[in-house]
Amino acid sequence: MRRSTTARRSSGNARSKRVLAVVGTLAVFGGIVAVTQISSAHERPTGTRTRAVSCVAPSPGATSPSGRGSTTRTWQNGRWVRNHWGDGQMSVAECQNTTAGGAGAGATTVACPDATGQLQQVPAAARNEVDRNLALLQRQIAEANRRLAAEGANGPDFVNNAILRPLADKRRAALNRIATAIGRVAQRPQGLDRLAECALAGGNNGGGNNGGANNGGANGGADNGGANGGAGNGGATGGNDNGGAGNGGANNGGNNNGGGNNDNGLGVLAKDCGNSRLQAHDGFQNGNRCVSTAFGEVGAAANNPSLLITQFPGQVQRNQAFTLRVTTRNLVRDRFLAAGKGGYYLESSLLNDQGLVRGHFHTACRMLQSDREPPAPQDVPAFFVATEDGRGGAQPDDVLIQIPGLPQSGTAQCAVWAGDGSHRIPMMERANQTPAFDVVRIQVD
Numbered sequence: 001m002r003r004s005t006t007a008r009r010s011s012g013n014a015r016s017k018r019v020l021a022v023v024g025t026l027a028v029f030g031g032i033v034a035v036t037q038i039s040s041a042h043e044r045p046t047g048t049r050t051r052a053v054s055c056v057a058p059s060p061g062a063t064s065p066s067g068r069g070s071t072t073r074t075w076q077n078g079r080w081v082r083n084h085w086g087d088g089q090m091s092v093a094e095c096q097n098t099t100a101g102g103a104g105a106g107a108t109t110v111a112c113p114d115a116t117g118q119l120q121q122v123p124a125a126a127r128n129e130v131d132r133n134l135a136l137l138q139r140q141i142a143e144a145n146r147r148l149a150a151e152g153a154n155g156p157d158f159v160n161n162a163i164l165r166p167l168a169d170k171r172r173a174a175l176n177r178i179a180t181a182i183g184r185v186a187q188r189p190q191g192l193d194r195l196a197e198c199a200l201a202g203g204n205n206g207g208g209n210n211g212g213a214n215n216g217g218a219n220g221g222a223d224n225g226g227a228n229g230g231a232g233n234g235g236a237t238g239g240n241d242n243g244g245a246g247n248g249g250a251n252n253g254g255n256n257n258g259g260g261n262n263d264n265g266l267g268v269l270a271k272d273c274g275n276s277r278l279q280a281h282d283g284f285q286n287g288n289r290c291v292s293t294a295f296g297e298v299g300a301a302a303n304n305p306s307l308l309i310t311q312f313p314g315q316v317q318r319n320q321a322f323t324l325r326v327t328t329r330n331l332v333r334d335r336f337l338a339a340g341k342g343g344y345y346l347e348s349s350l351l352n353d354q355g356l357v358r359g360h361f362h363t364a365c366r367m368l369q370s371d372r373e374p375p376a377p378q379d380v381p382a383f384f385v386a387t388e389d390g391r392g393g394a395q396p397d398d399v400l401i402q403i404p405g406l407p408q409s410g411t412a413q414c415a416v417w418a419g420d421g422s423h424r425i426p427m428m429e430r431a432n433q434t435p436a437f438d439v440v441r442i443q444v445d
Contacts, residue, residue: 314442320405330393359420365381
């Protein structure tokens with residue numbers, strides 16, 4: 001028996017309805033907030049903290065649903081937000097273009113108002129038609145970006161007449177079909193046609209003036225936590241050079257972070273990496289390393305973060321787009337250091353002035369091969385994204401995430417879990433508190 005698509009139920013077979021795993025789940029509407037999404041970068045660097053010269057295909061689940069680049073900007077809830085796919089990892093085409101001296105990730109792209117965030121309640125009878133057209137809107141943007149990359153050099157008049165205007169016409173038709181589908185079974189939404197017009201957004205145009213403050217303010221900055229994990233974007237605890245010498249070895253953990261003999265009489269084996277035989281962790285996603293970054297600040301129990309999946313489908317078709325809603329409490333979603341750029345386990349946990357954790361949350365869906373054996377932990381998920389939108393506080397609020405579809409039939413485990421600025425699950429004051437995560441299962445036919 002599956003859970004309702006409109007609400008959670010507390011009774012029933014727990015195994016068939018939720019799984020307690022440290023892989024939380026997703027999000028869907030709420031105050032309809034603007035979201036920044038960052039997909040996983042499972043690929044590891046090739047011995048450097050800077051962009052690799054060799055161009056490696058992103059791992060599964062790490063590409064933008066719209067087919068756009070590793071960093072894209074969308075208009076949601078009255079502001080621009082940045083979407084970081086591949087956790088900042090470039091696609092092969094972007095990488096080749098960049099190493100050849102092209103525009104790369106900073107190239108101009110098409111930016112369109114978000115339609116999903118305007119559809120707070122979609123009747124079940126209209127859901128399939130709405131989802132089809134929402135997916136079509138994304139494909140239209142992807143096609144416009146492909147044309148822009150190939151023909152944009154023809155000049156602004158060409159771009160406006162041959163790309164932007166036809167795109168607006170196509171979007172207007174799709175938005176009208178969405179309104180009509182809803183209008184057949186409920187009150188027809190008004191004003192969707194105003195979302196048809198799109199504009200150009202250059203990779204360098206969204207910095208502090210046009211996207212910075214709205215996307216996490218000074219805390220997120222133009223690069224949203226990539227190489228800017230230094231003093232200006234996270235304080236002294238963030239390390240200066242995004243994981244340089246100050247992050248490894250004894251300098252950021254050694255005597256200063258574990259000194260003294262205060263082990264509470266428990267025979268503590270280690271408090272830092274001073275005696276570890278492993279190589280120092282450098283902020284990238286590599287195992288068999290020792291992390292010297294201090295745990296950082298932990299809040300009071302009543303201020304510890306919590307979240308819950310509050311809406312999700314019980315069943316979807318393969319490659320069918322769907323949305324999930326998550327409600328967070330005590331999580332200020334304004335801090336994200338891209339793991340693909342060396343921000344993993346790099347920064348200590350930080351609290352804001354109200355004692356609330358600063359960070360973001362992750363969303364993942366993976367297909368389960370068995371309901372009696374845990375899945376292989378190293379496998380990459382079918383979908384992964386991290387969400388940072390500059391919102392969140394002591395009161396519960398909701399976030400929407402649009403999943404473009406899952407390609408494989410079976411049981412999907414979709415999860416959401418909170419992270420601090422460097423992707424660790426936030427600490428709790430007491431050992432018997434439940435961390436901020438949630439999981440649901442969805443049948444994919």
